[in-house]
Amino acid sequence: MNQAPIIQIRNLSKSYGSKLVLKHLTLDIYPGQVIGYIGPNGAGKSTTVKILTGLIPEFSGEVLVDGISMQDNPQEIKKRIGYVPENAELYEVLTPMEYLDFIGKLYGLDESLLQTRAQKLLTAFGLGNNINDRMDTFSKGMRQKVLLISGIIHNPQIIILDEPLSGLDANAVIMVKELITRLSQEGKTIFYCSHVMDVVEKVSDRILLINKGDIIADGTFESLKQNHSDTLERVFANLTGRTESASETDAIINAFD
Amino acid sequence: MNNLLLRMVSALMPLLERTGVDTYQLYQILRIKLMMDDRRPNAMFAGRRKATATGKTSNPWLVSLGTVVMGVLTGLVLIVFKGPLIAQTVYFSMFMVLMSMTLIADFTSVLLDVRDQYILLPRPVDDRTLAVSRILHISVYVFRLALLQGLGGLVIIGFMDGLAAVPLFLIQLILITFLSILLVNVVYLIMMHTVSPEKFKDIISYFQIVFSVVIFGCYYLLPRVIDFTSLVQIDLTQKVWAYFLPPVWIASLNEVLIHPSRATLLTSLLAIIGITAPIVGLWLVAKVLAPGFNKRLAIAATSDGNTSAPTVVTPNSTTKPNSSLVNQLAKWLASDPVENAGFNITWKLAARIREFKIKVYPALAYVPIYFLYFGLNGKGSIDERFDKIQSGSSYIFLVYLSTFVLSSILQHISYSEKFKPAWVYYALPISQPGKILSGMYKAVVTLYYLPYCFIIGVVGVVIWGPKVINDIILASVIGMIYGLLMALFMVKGLPFSKPVLLKQSGGRVVTSLLITGLIGAVGFGHYLLSRWETVIWILIIPAVAVYWIMIYYYKRQGWDSIELEEF
Numbered sequence: 075m076n077q078a079p080i081i082q083i084r085n086l087s088k089s090y091g092s093k094l095v096l097k098h099l100t101l102d103i104y105p106g107q108v109i110g111y112i113g114p115n116g117a118g119k120s121t122t123v124k125i126l127t128g129l130i131p132e133f134s135g136e137v138l139v140d141g142i143s144m145q146d147n148p149q150e151i152k153k154r155i156g157y158v159p160e161n162a163e164l165y166e167v168l169t170p171m172e173y174l175d176f177i178g179k180l181y182g183l184d185e186s187l188l189q190t191r192a193q194k195l196l197t198a199f200g201l202g203n204n205i206n207d208r209m210d211t212f213s214k215g216m217r218q219k220v221l222l223i224s225g226i227i228h229n230p231q232i233i234i235l236d237e238p239l240s241g242l243d244a245n246a247v248i249m250v251k252e253l254i255t256r257l258s259q260e261g262k263t264i265f266y267c268s269h270v271m272d273v274v275e276k277v278s279d280r281i282l283l284i285n286k287g288d289i290i291a292d293g294t295f296e297s298l299k300q301n302h303s304d305t306l307e308r309v310f311a312n313l314t315g316r317t318e319s320a321s322e323t324d325a326i327i328n329a330f331d
Numbered sequence: 332m333n334n335l336l337l338r339m340v341s342a343l344m345p346l347l348e349r350t351g352v353d354t355y356q357l358y359q360i361l362r363i364k365l366m367m368d369d370r371r372p373n374a375m376f377a378g379r380r381k382a383t384a385t386g387k388t389s390n391p392w393l394v395s396l397g398t399v400v401m402g403v404l405t406g407l408v409l410i411v412f413k414g415p416l417i418a419q420t421v422y423f424s425m426f427m428v429l430m431s432m433t434l435i436a437d438f439t440s441v442l443l444d445v446r447d448q449y450i451l452l453p454r455p456v457d458d459r460t461l462a463v464s465r466i467l468h469i470s471v472y473v474f475r476l477a478l479l480q481g482l483g484g485l486v487i488i489g490f491m492d493g494l495a496a497v498p499l500f501l502i503q504l505i506l507i508t509f510l511s512i513l514l515v516n517v518v519y520l521i522m523m524h525t526v527s528p529e530k531f532k533d534i535i536s537y538f539q540i541v542f543s544v545v546i547f548g549c550y551y552l553l554p555r556v557i558d559f560t561s562l563v564q565i566d567l568t569q570k571v572w573a574y575f576l577p578p579v580w581i582a583s584l585n586e587v588l589i590h591p592s593r594a595t596l597l598t599s600l601l602a603i604i605g606i607t608a609p610i611v612g613l614w615l616v617a618k619v620l621a622p623g624f625n626k627r628l629a630i631a632a633t634s635d636g637n638t639s640a641p642t643v644v645t646p647n648s649t650t651k652p653n654s655s656l657v658n659q660l661a662k663w664l665a666s667d668p669v670e671n672a673g674f675n676i677t678w679k680l681a682a683r684i685r686e687f688k689i690k691v692y693p694a695l696a697y698v699p700i701y702f703l704y705f706g707l708n709g710k711g712s713i714d715e716r717f718d719k720i721q722s723g724s725s726y727i728f729l730v731y732l733s734t735f736v737l738s739s740i741l742q743h744i745s746y747s748e749k750f751k752p753a754w755v756y757y758a759l760p761i762s763q764p765g766k767i768l769s770g771m772y773k774a775v776v777t778l779y780y781l782p783y784c785f786i787i788g789v790v791g792v793v794i795w796g797p798k799v800i801n802d803i804i805l806a807s808v809i810g811m812i813y814g815l816l817m818a819l820f821m822v823k824g825l826p827f828s829k830p831v832l833l834k835q836s837g838g839r840v841v842t843s844l845l846i847t848g849l850i851g852a853v854g855f856g857h858y859l860l861s862r863w864e865t866v867i868w869i870l871i872i873p874a875v876a877v878y879w880i881m882i883y884y885y886k887r888q889g890w891d892s893i894e895l896e897e898f
Contacts, residue, residue: 127453152455163449165363167370172363179359180454208370 078141080105080232080263081126086135088121095121097287098135105231108254108264110278112271112306114314118287119267120160123234126265127157139232153181156230158221160237160267166210170196170220173209174227181228188227195223200246214241222250226257233257234265239273251277275306285314333365336471353460360451360464365471395479401429403483409491416598419582420573422484423507427578430511433476435518436539477508488585496589507581509609516620536685544696551704580605664777665770669761670886673770677744677826678778684827686748694739695783702729724861726791726799730806731854733787737780737814738821738843744775745824746831753828764825765888771826772818772885776811784810801867806857808874813850815881820846823894 079102086099095118103109113119124130125137128148137144139151165173171192178188196205199219209217218241226233235254239247254264254277268274274281275295283291283298290313291298298309340361344354405425412418451461481504488500522531573579574597583601587594657678665674681687705728706720747753761767784807791799820842860866 129448129452149455149457152453155453157453159449159453161449163446165367165446165450167367168363172366176359176363177454180356180451180456182355182455
């Protein structure tokens with residue numbers, strides 16, 4: 075890790091009205107890292123992601139990607155980032171080929187390169203037979219695959235994944251997990267947001283835990299484990315202040331009485 | 332069509348490139364947006380929409396053809412009206428209304444598309460390109476619409492006023508389009524200032540409902556109440572209020588340039604306003620309204636994504652489950668738990684699902700319109716004809732006509748675009764789906780039909796006097812029996828549990844006609860007996876009894892009488 079960090083976040087804050095959702099975040103992320111970004115609902119996770127991907131242009135503090143400032147030149151940054159959003163928004167009336175062609179062209183990719191790449195990727199993801207079907211007939215897993223492809227089609231340096239496994243079947247999950255490892259070996263930086271702790275535990279080599287707008291834990295799974303408990307789930311529960319889980323389940327069981 | 336339009340836009344590209352727009356991206360965005368427009372079913376003719384869960388969309392050529400036909404029909408007024416100004420004024424008024432309605436109804440979903448937020452914004456597309464693409468997209472859409480819609484008028488005016496009128500008419504079309512854009516922009520701006528996007532969509536659907544009722548009402552009633560022969564000859568130049576109507580300004584252009592012999596100083600002035608107003612309007616849109624509009628839009632779009640801000644957890648307020656009036660009503664009318672569930676779910680969904688309301692609410696207004704249409708049939712002045720209605724016993728007809736409300740509700744009750752949540756009916760151990768159906772029927776009757784009959788009753792008492800009460804009660808009960816027959820034979824699905832498909836097969840139509848015919852016969856019998864007030868009072872008892880027995884058997888329906896939907 076003696077390289078320069080690819081993402082530098084300095085003193086990043088963001089508020090909605092009077093509510094401060096990110097409190098002076100400061101972070102360095104290095105090339106080739108797989109970052110597991112976790113936190114309870116409403117902790118500021120997706121706000122961070124939206125700022126990193128340029129969806130929220132207004133914030134205070136500094137975000138540098140590859141040495142470029144987000145405020146000055148978001149377009150250059152967007153070229154370096156591939157984003158797979160959580161809410162799976164697609165233009166469903168298009169076919170995957172049409173959609174990927176469109177997205178690729180927005181990244182300025184050459185048409186013939188784009189065509190062959192999209193074709194290869196779709197086939198590799200098992201959508202070879204559906205290349206010319208409209209996506210409104212697709213299952214959730216199939217749409218998720220198209221979304222994943224659209225996030226990597228321009229071969230970005232940084233890939234931001236928000237719950238990328240939702241809707242995928244077990245084989246596709248294994249494939250995507252392997253893919254994440256392979257991509258990081260290629261030097262790609264991966265920012266992995268999820269609520270599924272055991273996946274985060276396995277794929278990430280650095281875990282960031284955000285709670286109420288603050289990063290409250292930062293380190294490898296091994297180092298977090300030593301401080302707290304034996305699984306990431308436990309670590310998460312301890313650090314986000316959910317200690318007495320028994321009382322909650324008690325309340326649930328007692329509700330039937 | 333799209334390729335042609337795109338090529339026209341491409342001509343502008345070098346100019347745009349100089350302002351810093353990425354023209355390649357712009358072209359791609361426009362291309363894909365227009366492609367999607369074609370594949371999207373259009374909302375304006377929602378009733379005729381045949382989009383299904385399987386993803387079939389309407390043929391773009393057919394939609395275009397529909398617009399052209401609409402345009403030709405509007406064009407016919409150019410032939411009908413004879414007086415100076417009036418023909419074109421009526422034409423351009425209709426044009427403006429149609430245009431604005433299509434823009435509002437059809438384009439809102441495009442404008443408020445929050446997907447762009449996630450699909451386009453993370454890509455390296457700058458704000459200027461995005462803004463220009465949006466403006467061009469709208470312009471292309473608007474001018475395609477204007478062209479298709481104006482085509483009929485363009486040809487007709489060529490025959491009416493000679494070839495010279497055609498290019499002028501084209502200019503007039505463009506001017507009126509500008510005015511429509513101004514109008515729509517103002518409407519949008521007001522709406523977006525005051526309400527949230529979701530509420531906004533609701534308001535637009537009410538807009539559509541009102542619009543379809545107005546069109547329907549005008550079509551049926553105007554010829555009955557207005558003496559057309561005098562209207563056709565009306566001289567608008569003599570009416571002061573007409574000077575303030577934008578379509579009059581536009582129509583004046585034709586007066587001045589094509590019929591210079593008829594032109595006066597006044598029409599010339601109006602014509603000058605006709606040219607300047609749209610241009611000033613467009614300037615206003617571009618300089619003043621649009622920037623605020625885009626900002627609002629951005630806020631609307633991101634406010635949707637701000638869910639990351641934690642919502643305040645309300646302390647679990649102990650809601651009393653049976654406190655509300657609806658719940659009381661539900662408990663009293665449908666005591667069985669399953670039936671109660673059917674009642675409550677239908678009550679709530681029917682009042683909340685937008686598409687259902689768009690389809691059903693117009694029916695509420697059709698009944699009085701139909702009534703007046705038939706009632707005002709005949710000779711004599713309007714007053715005389717109204718007198719005739721009041722002296723007769725046509726109120727019976729009015730109540731029987733209200734069954735139309737019931738049948739149009741029942742026709743739509745089991746369909747929904749979001750039918751998937753209905754899986755619960757099949758997953759839960761429900762032994763008698765008839766209970767849900769009877770709950771549904773009771774909810775529909777209590778929510779729509781009975782209040783409707785009550786209002787008719789009140790109106791009836793005001794117009795015809797208290798002697799109508801017994802007739803209205805009897806007719807309402809018979810109406811409920813009719814509805815139950817309809818439900819038994821026509822409604823083959825649980826509430827909101829089926830995808831919106833092509834309408835049912837012919838066999839059903841015959842059944843429905845038979846039931847309606849039967850009720851018509853009963854109604855006629857009622858009419859014959861209505862002289863004897865006591866007989867009517869007494870007849871209410873067996874009618875209620877029949878209803879109870881029918882509901883009892885309706886409730887006992889099993890799964891075999893319900894068409895299952897695959898999930």
